[in-house]
Amino acid sequence: MDIPRGSGQKVLIVDDDQNHVQLLKKRLEANGYQTITASDGVEGLNLAIHQRPDLVITDVLLPRMNGFKLVENLKSNPETNSIPVIMMSAVYVTDEDMARGFELGAETYVSKADLALRKPLQEEMLLEAAAQLMQREKTEGVFIPPRVLIVDDDPEATRLITKRLQPEGYQLDIAHTGEEGLEKALSTTVDLVLLDIKLPGMDGLDVLTRIKSRHPEVGVIMMTAYGSEKIAVGALKRGADDYLIKPLDEGEPASTVRLNLEKLRRRREVENAAVKLRQTASPDMEEKERLIQELRQSSIALMDQYNRLLSAEEQNRAYAERLEQMVDERTEDLRRRSQELAAMHSVLTAATRSLDLPEVMMITLGELDQLMGGRAAAAFVVDRNTGRLRLVAQHDLPEEFLRQVSKTPGGDGVFARVLTSGVGENLPDMDEEPSLRGLGGVGAAVVFAMRSPGETVGLILEICDVPRDIDESGWKLLDAIGEELGVVVENARLYENLRQAYLSTIRSLAEAVDAKDSYTRGHSDKVSVYAVAIAREMGLDEKVVSAIRDAGYLHDIGKIGTPDAVLLKRGYLDEQEMHQMQMHPADSCKIVTKAQLPPEITQTIRHHHERFDGTGYPDGLKGEAIPLGSRILAVADAYDAMTSDRPYRDGLSADGAIGEITRCIASQFDPQIVEAFLKIREGVEARLLQEASVTIATEAPMSATELDQKD
């Protein structure tokens, strides 16, 4: 390598690392320079003042006075401020150090670590910088101040920028539009452009692209409003050198312009060095090309460092945002999945624990409400005989609408479509679906099928205030619920068929009992009708009413085992006969229990001869310890028996029977049940009369007590 530069110029080396001092000294002297050395900042400053070197090379970390302070003192002293300074960082150069060094007035900045590693490139750069700096001093008279072009349509902004840049001694020019800015940037020699992004006509990004495509060496600093940093980062990717956020901080744009001009100057220096190297005659072309390549890469690496930092920061931020978004999405997904699983679990639990269709459906509708944010819902099953949709459970839907849905065999509109296809529908605006207009409000609806293998057995309707997006997994869940409910419906049907078969058998027995005594034929049916009417009058739940109806039909079935001699005996029974007669409620209970009827029916039957005062049979229960259904049956049973003819006596009149029942309030009957009975009696009797052959007997006095022996 033969690059002779020095011709006796004096270089002051300030460094406390003697090894490094000797290394530098040797290299500089080998290149024709004189050297003087100082081992701390104070000594360096004194030597600079008294010996006026042509160049100062200083370390940053120094005893007594560090490199930054030394530069500051040198540059603020009129006697030394023209001496160029090269700073060396102890480790690799950081942007922050570099910026501070330049701000204080250092001319260049190199890495001491690289020098120590004897990297030829850095060594050459140092020598080149030294030569150029000293050359510059010699030709100071022709030094041209940098030219800065300001492109901004806001006069207030250009005024402020001009005011702040003027003290720096730049040549300033202003353009008010993108077009004007581009023209000036391309037609005159401009070092740096301060370019606003938002401009009338051609915008800043466009101007940037065109400048960089023609003159990549021109520096461009973008200016953008607070909050538009992303656009600025986009501009960096399109070749901008830096950006500033408006409103400008104090000290801006001076600081950023200074930093970027320095970057540009160093870039030029490196490029010049590369050109010179290329021009140097050397037989070793390969080595030269390698050096040029290395120079270029080094230059690019240095220039891109700042942008990389910005870009890395931007990428980190974007990654953090994406990560946050991913975490949010995953959390939401997990929350939704766990909610779906919980819903499915509830439906499955209800389905396995209960054969009661309305109960399972109500639990399901509640879960669906939670899952879908629903405000009203209904479950219908298809009646196999009529093809109509039969309501099984619902909440918050108008009766008229529900009646309409159940009216047409096969359903209307969306109900018919889902029934036929088995495929659910999501209707974001239910007002657009004629079959849902009966709901008369805004909102969205989801209808899906309950399916058992091979057929659609029912439908679920869910009404939401706002439309729900149902993705593939959402439909899978609804289909799974639909299939589970399909099995429930099918099981309930099977169970009901089975129960009906049992009931039918038992009712045949009950009829056989009635048939033993032609006088009591139809008694069980009538007791059932009265009991149901009383229960409804008392406002009891339909499930309870249904149990009471069944109990009414079957309450005397145990009489099948009572000897005819006792059952049909005229007049009073002796003690043994009485005992045989009193066996029938317990026997009835045993028979229906074997038929697996639920306890609310079997217990109602067992206790229908208990008395309110505790003197009844079979268990002598008292007051409210007697099941409510049994207390109701007791009144219905007594009234029908008293008003019916028997072989051994005529029936009482209605008034007579009522009188007898009223007399026995509190002893035999529950007062509140008698009260309800008195309210419904007339209506029921009229209906029974109308329906069939009910004999309302005429005068024939008989007491409730006597009657209680046998019925």
Ligand SMILES: [Fe+2]
């Ligand atoms: Fe009885």
